[in-house]
Amino acid sequence: MALQRKITYRMYPNASELEALDNWRGLHCRVTNTLLEEHRRRYEAGEKAYNFSTMCKDLTVWQGYADALRGLNAQSLQVTAKRVALSFDAFFRRLKSGDEPGYPRFKPFQRFAGWGYKTYGDGWKLHQSDGKHGKLRLSGIGEIRIRGKGRFTGTPKTAEVIHKAGKWYLSVTYDVDETVVARQRGSEAAAFDWGLNTLLTIAKADGTLEEIDNPRWLKSKLDAIKSLQRTVSAEEIKAKAQLGLAADEPLKKGQRLPVTAKLKRLYAQVRSLHGKVARQRHDFYHKLTGEMVKRFAFLGTEELAVKNMSRAPKAKPDPDQPGEFLPNGAAAKAGLNRSILDAAPSMLLGMLRTKAAEAASVFALANTREVKPTQRCHRCGAIVKKELKDRVHRCTCGCECGRDENAAKTLLRWLLEGDFWSGTGQTGSAFMAGLPSETPPIAA
Ligand SMILES: [Zn+2]
Structure with a gap:
C-alpha cells in the first residue's frame, strides 16, 4: 500500500x-x-x-x-x-x-x-x-x-x-x-501526560515513571524572545507617541504604526528567532517521538482540547506579521510565548500518530471528558476535583502523588484495562447523561 x-x-x-x-x-x-x-x-x-x-x-x-x-x-x-x-x-x-x-x-x-x-x-x-x-x-x-x-x-x-x-x-x-517507512516496533507499554512545565510525564507498565522536560535551549530561547519583545514594545510606544497616542491607547481604525528602520530590524530579528526555535523544536520532537515509538508498542495519552488550543486568534499577535502586534504590550508578549508552546502538543501528537502507524503499534487517545485523567484517582477510580493550581493528587483512598503522575497513571490504566473505574460509581457516563461532572469522590 x-x-x-x-x-x-x-x-x-x-x-x-x-x-x-x-x-x-x-x-x-x-x-x-x-x-x-x-x-x-x-x-x-x-x-x-x-x-x-x-x-x-x-x-x-x-x-x-x-x-x-x-x-x-x-x-x-x-x-x-x-x-x-x-x-x-x-x-x-x-x-x-x-x-x-x-x-x-x-x-x-x-x-x-x-x-x-x-x-x-x-x-x-x-x-x-x-x-x-x-x-x-x-x-x-x-x-x-x-x-x-x-x-x-x-x-x-x-x-x-x-x-x-x-x-x-x-x-x-x-x-x-x-x-519502506515501516519502523521497528517497541515492546513496552506506557501512557503519558503532557504539560507546559514538564513536557511529558510517562507512566510505564512496569510501575516506574519518567519525566521529559522541555530542553534547556528552548527555555533560554523563549527568554531571548521575551527580552527582544520588550525592546520591540518600547520602540512601538515611541512610534505611537509620534501619532500622538499614549502607550496604552489602541490604534484608531485605519491608523498604522510608523515602522522605523529600527523597528524593521527588530521585527526581522523576532521573525528569525521564531524560525530558529520552530526548526529546533521540530527536530527535537522528531527525535523524541522516534525514540518513544522504538520503545513502546502501546502508547496512550489524552486527546487535545482543540477549543483551548485555538482560542481567540484575534487577540494574539501574529509572529509572521510583526507589523500587527497588538498595542497591549503585556498581553501581546504573553500571547507570543504562549503561541510557541501551544503549537507543541498537536505537533508532538501528530508525529507520534504517524510513527506509531509506521511501527504498526498502538497509539490511543483517551476521551478527556470521559476518562478525566487529571481528576481521576489512578488507584481507586474516584474523581478528585482539582484546580489548575493544585499540583498534588490526594485521594481519600490514601493515594497521594503528583498531579501529572496521577494523570499519566490513570491514562495507563485506561490504556491497559479500559474503564477501570466502572463499578466504582465513577463512570464517565454520568457526564454523558447530562449529570454534573463533579461527582463527589466515593469513600475508600
Ligand atoms: Zn483514590
Whole structure:
C-alpha cells in the first residue's frame, strides 16, 4: 500500500535565482489578491460564487495577455487558485455552522508563503545525488541547490515552494510504500501526560515513571524572545507617541504604526528567532517521538482540547506579521510565548500518530471528558476535583502523588484495562447523561 510522506528541503538559491524566486512569489501573491478581490466583488454584488474552474479559466485568459504571468507554470497558478477556493470553502463552511469567520484576507507580499506544483516533472524536477545534497530544477528559474534528507525514498508527487522567515524551502510529497517507512516496533507499554512545565510525564507498565522536560535551549530561547519583545514594545510606544497616542491607547481604525528602520530590524530579528526555535523544536520532537515509538508498542495519552488550543486568534499577535502586534504590550508578549508552546502538543501528537502507524503499534487517545485523567484517582477510580493550581493528587483512598503522575497513571490504566473505574460509581457516563461532572469522590 502506498502512503504519503513529506520531506522538506532547504533551498540555497544564488543571487539571480533568488531574484527570480521573489519575482514569482510576488506574481503569485498578486494573482491571489486579484482572485480574492473578484471573489469579494461577486459576494458583495450577490452574484454566483467564484468557483475553482471559473478561476482557472480566468487565469488562462490573463496568462494570454499579461507577459509577466506567461512565464509562470500553468499548474502552479491552478494550485494558487485552489488555495483561494479552499479558503473560501472554509469561510462559507464556518459561516454556515454559525461562526463568525473572518473574511479571507488580502495577503501582503511580506507574508506570502509561495506556490505549489501538482505534478512531478511539470515545472519542477529533483536531481538528487546520494546523501543530503541535491538540486532542484525549477523551469523558468534555474537549478537550485537543495539540502535535506528523509528516512525513505519514494515517488515524488507534488511540491510546495515555501518562503519562511527569510529562507526558502521545498516541501515534497512522496508516495512511499508502507514497507519502506515501516519502523521497528517497541515492546513496552506506557501512557503519558503532557504539560507546559514538564513536557511529558510517562507512566510505564512496569510501575516506574519518567519525566521529559522541555530542553534547556528552548527555555533560554523563549527568554531571548521575551527580552527582544520588550525592546520591540518600547520602540512601538515611541512610534505611537509620534501619532500622538499614549502607550496604552489602541490604534484608531485605519491608523498604522510608523515602522522605523529600527523597528524593521527588530521585527526581522523576532521573525528569525521564531524560525530558529520552530526548526529546533521540530527536530527535537522528531527525535523524541522516534525514540518513544522504538520503545513502546502501546502508547496512550489524552486527546487535545482543540477549543483551548485555538482560542481567540484575534487577540494574539501574529509572529509572521510583526507589523500587527497588538498595542497591549503585556498581553501581546504573553500571547507570543504562549503561541510557541501551544503549537507543541498537536505537533508532538501528530508525529507520534504517524510513527506509531509506521511501527504498526498502538497509539490511543483517551476521551478527556470521559476518562478525566487529571481528576481521576489512578488507584481507586474516584474523581478528585482539582484546580489548575493544585499540583498534588490526594485521594481519600490514601493515594497521594503528583498531579501529572496521577494523570499519566490513570491514562495507563485506561490504556491497559479500559474503564477501570466502572463499578466504582465513577463512570464517565454520568457526564454523558447530562449529570454534573463533579461527582463527589466515593469513600475508600
Ligand atoms: Zn483514590
